[in-house]
Amino acid sequence: MINKYSAATLLLLGGLTSTTLAQDFSRVKSRELDENGMPALIEFRTQGGAYQLSEAKTALREQLQLATDDQLSLLKTETDELGFVHEKYQQFYKGIKVEHGTYSVHARQGRVALLNGHFEKVRSLNTTPSLDxxxxxxxxxxxxxxxxxxxxxxxxxxxxxxxxxxxxxxxxxxxxxxxxxxxxxxxxxxxxxxxxxxxxxxxxxxxxxxxxxxxxxxxxxxxxxxDIIKHAAATGTFATKYSGTKTATTDSYNGTFRLRDVSRGSGIQTYNCKKGSSYTAAVDFTDADNSWTEYNNANFDNAALDAHYGAQSTYDYFKNIHGRNSYNNAGAAIKNYVHFDDTPGDGVGYENAFWDGTRMTYGDGATRFDPLTSLDVAAHEIGHAVCSSSANLTYSNESGALNEGFSDIWGACVEYYKDASKATWLIGEDIDKVRPALRSMSNPNAEGQPDTYKGTSWYSGTGDNGGVHYNSGVLNHWFYRLAVGGSGTNDIGSVFSVAGIGIDKAGRIAYRTETVYLTASSNYAAARTGSIQAAKDLYGAGSAEEQAVTNAWFAVGVGAAYGGTTTPPPTTVTYCASKGTSVAYEWIDYVKLGTIARTSAADAGYYNGTATSTSIAAGSSQTISFSAGFASTAYTEYWDIYIDYNQDGDFTDAGETVVTGSSASAATLTGTFTVPTTAKTGATRLRVVLSDASATTSCNSYSYGETEDYTVNITGGATLAPAGVTSLMGGSSLSNSVEQAITVFPNPAADVLNISLASKALVVLAMVTDLRGARVSNARFENGQLHVAGLAKGIYLLTVSDGQKSFHQKFVKE
CATH class of the missing domain: 3.10.450 (Nuclear Transport Factor 2; Chain: A,)
Structure with missing residues (x-):
């Protein structure tokens, strides 16, 4: 249906006259613009010609310079504990809703103090659909x-x-x-x-x-x-799987007790999906004496106790700390479904937990996870529900990373609120069977996330909805720095110092940021602006809390430090171009050095990965792994890998060719080199060149192949240009250095791919991705075999782990 509103319900246009401009200078204290040049936040002076709350529509019309076709409709009005009145408006264009276009008016003592939000400038758009x-x-x-x-x-x-x-x-x-x-x-x-x-x-x-x-x-x-699904009265005694013995509210029904709680909002209910995918077929968990101590069984029924306790704990945190009545602030019921399996009968548990817009769903886990009902996972998933009822951050790119990051923040806050002995700054530590945790807020790099905006491990591809589970590490680390403090140098060379304010204050600032100042399309810049304003609201302009918020953002590479100080950018050099003119037959499909680990399809002959970096110490021995992708036949290819050790903008100095040789293999190759002790400290260029011509250099256009550039941060080095030669990889021929750490056969495979490690270690995890980097779900791993009958024909990348190291190998499904 076409969703239009009558003109009577909408805030209509107005031009910006010369009189308005004069008033604007007397009213506006500061104005911040978004990446499209539209006002993202407008702060007004408290005295003089300030707008009254009754003039909110006039303020919006004048400050946003609404045109004839622009309208704003009031969505809701709320008053918070600080006495602010918040009016949120939805944008329309010619009566049609502008998705993610919302703007808010924030007033105190009857005067408009702030306007903020996202207004989409729409002009000359044909609003008559061609398709029904x-x-x-x-x-x-x-x-x-x-x-x-x-x-x-x-x-x-x-x-x-x-x-x-x-x-x-x-x-x-x-x-x-x-x-x-x-x-x-x-x-x-x-x-x-x-x-x-x-x-x-x-x-x-x-x-x-x-x-x-x-x-x-x-x-x-x-x-x-x-995505809407985001990838987790009686008093009973619960022997939970992850949180020890707890008391929790249940209800008495027909002579027994069940996992239902009517004391919180409209209730908390926990159901058993019985290892199936039907919500309507789910049944109650019951207990005869309300002492739920016999649930530690082979079916992991005790995980249901964690889900129920986790939902109650999350409800209590938001109610007692932030005054929020359930996720929607209107007492909505929280429903949990445990033992969910989207492919019943295959013998493999569901390795995820999610909020689907209506309810919580938990899988039992399989290779990577135990049942996904731990306290921080429950809080994380219900945090998505809080987001959908407040900022409603779009689940892609930076707004999606913020969505994930806020959920991790609530996971940490609820753990700290209920049990400070838990590992507050680790996410999923109770459920992860392979790694120490799913994510680390104190050290995101440890689990493959960035701790700095566009720094090491920052993801710039299209997979994972634009890296929502990767790039959330920046918000996570901001929150950690805000709470705990600390000093150091981040990935982009900024020297920071943050005085921590504690998790309680940090949580209050994060909550106000998400629920008051962010909108569906907010990015990291908007999160910084909103959180600084939240700190001012709560603790005053110029307060220690505002300074900490600002400095914590500087620590993670977003904006300047408090007072406007920034670290001067390093002197930049210009590097020559290097590019293959055709990737029809071969390309670089894998590069790994330290925390740089990129799998890819062809990148049109050149990939600029300089936003991705890793640190290497002067004098250290390093191993770089890499491989070629082939359209069909594996041809002989020439590899040359360079590092500009003296940072002079070229790769022609002695020792700067760190790997050279040839190979006709599609397997993962490795090269070992030693970083000179005389290498210059700081960030410099790593260049990887794959070409079918032996004469290809570091600086030219060549016929077939690909070049990829990355950044390495050299630590402990000198301030002078290096001298001497690095050790090369296995002599002059790459064919002698193919890493045989993993063997797969038969390859190509039709039904089953056998996997073994040269170390004889047990393979504990096997994951399949396509050449775009997207994870493939319909391949099942068990007992050293990957069942691939359900895959479409094509080339895939296999990643396996022995619990300590990960290995990569391409295979063909025939």
Whole structure:
């Protein structure tokens, strides 16, 4: 249906007159612009000609310079504990909702103090759709490509009608016409542009997914996918799996007790999916005497106690610390579903937990995880629900990283609130069977995340919705620094010092930032602005808390330190171009050195990975791993790897060719080199060149192959140019140095791929990704064998781990 509002409900236009401009100078204290040049935050003077709250619409009209086709409609009004009144408005263009376009008015003592949000400048957009909703839905479903959908399951439909107490309730998507930015187009003229689109809420049952799918109402192109599922009275005695013995609220029913709590909001309910995927078939967990001590069994039923206790703990944290009544601040029921399995009967547990917009769902885990019901995971997933009811951060790129990061923050805060003896700064430490934790807030690099904006391990690709689970490390580390403090030098060379304010104050600032100042499209810059303002609101302008917030952002590479000081950027040098003109036959598909670890398809002959870096010490021995991707036959290729040790902008000095040789192998190759003790301290260029011609140098365009550039940070080195020669890898021939740490056979494989490690160690994890870097789910690993019958034909990358190290190998599914 077309969703339009009557003109009477909308805030209409107004021009910015010369009188308005004069008033603007007397009213506005400061103004911050977003990346599109639109006001992101406007702070007003408290005296003089300040707007009254009754003039909120005038303030918006004048400050945003609304045109004839622009409208803002009041969504809600709230008053907080500081006495602020917050009015949130939704943007419309010609009566059509502008997705992610919201703007807020913040008033105190009857005067408008701040405006902030995201306003999308839309001009000359054709709002008459060429495709109707039915045709657009066909495109959306073809994009999702599920085998079955929730509305096709009669039992799920009946369950929804009962849950909503609405005989007409259905999971079947209904089209809503909106204006949204095109996030997926490869056409430079359309990418990032406001687009008329049909929006559908598509809930797939198999394979499981739920997302808002946006379809261009003219071309039928998919312009955005925004995931909704984000990848986790009586007093009973609980022998939980992860948190020891706890007391928790249950209810007495028909002579027994069940995991239901009516004392918190509209209730907390925990159900048993019985290792199936049906919510309507789920049943209560029950106990005869309300002493739940016999649940430590082979079925991991004690994990249900953690889910129930975790939901109660999370509810209590938000209620007692932030005054929030459940995730939606209106007492919504929290429903948990344990022992969920999206592929029942295959003998492999579901390795995830998620919030689907309605309920919590927990898998039992398999190779990587134990049941995913630990306290921090429960708080993390319910944190997604808090986000969807407040900032509603779009689940992609930087806004998606913030979405994930805030959920990790709430995981840490709830753990600290309920049990300070737990590892507050580790996420998923109770459930991870392979690594110390899923993520580390104190040291994100330890688990492959960045701790600095666009620093080491920053992900700039399209996988993982633009790196939402990777780049959240920056927000995590900001929160850690804000709470704990510390000093040092970050990945981009900034020397920082932060005076920690404790997790309680840090949590209050983070909560106000997310629920008051962020909008759906907020990025890291907006998070910095919002959190500084939140600190001012709570503790005063110029306070120690505001200074700590600002300095913590500087520590993670976002904005200047308090007082505007920044570390002067290092002197930059210009490097020569190096690029293959064709990747039709071969390309670089894997490079690993330290924390640099990139798997890729062809990159049009050159990839600029200088935003990704690793540290190497002067005098240390280093091993670099790399491999070639081939369209078919593995040809003889020439490898040359360079490091500009003296940082003079070229790779021609003695010892700067660290690896050279040839190979006709698609396997992972390795080279070992020693960093000269005379190498210059600081960031410099690492260049990897693959070419079919032996005469290719570090600086030229060549016919077939690819070049990739990265950054290495040399520590403990000299301030002078290096002298001497590094040791080369295994002589002059790469073919003598193929890393045989992993063997797979047969390759190509039709049904089963056998995996073994040269070390004879047990393989504890096997993961398959396609050449885009996207994880493939329909390959099952057990007893040293990878079952690949369900994969489409093609080339895949296999990553296996013995619990300590990871190894990579390509294989072909025939």
């Amino acid at each position: 909703a039915a045709a657009a839905l066909t495109r959306a479903l073809a994009f999702v490509g599920a085998r079955t959908y929730m509305w096709q399951d009669a039992a799920e439909e009946a369950g929804l009608r009962q849950q909503e107490n609405n005989a007409a309730a259905t999971y079947a998507p209904k089209g809503e016409l909106v204006v949204v930015k095109n996030h997926r187009s490869t056409n430079a003229l359309r990418a990032g542009q406001p687009t008329l689109a049909w929006k559908f809420n598509v809930y797939a049952k198999a394979p499981l997914s739920r997302a808002f799918i946006y379809v261009d109402a003219h071309s039928g192109e998919i312009v955005l996918k925004d």
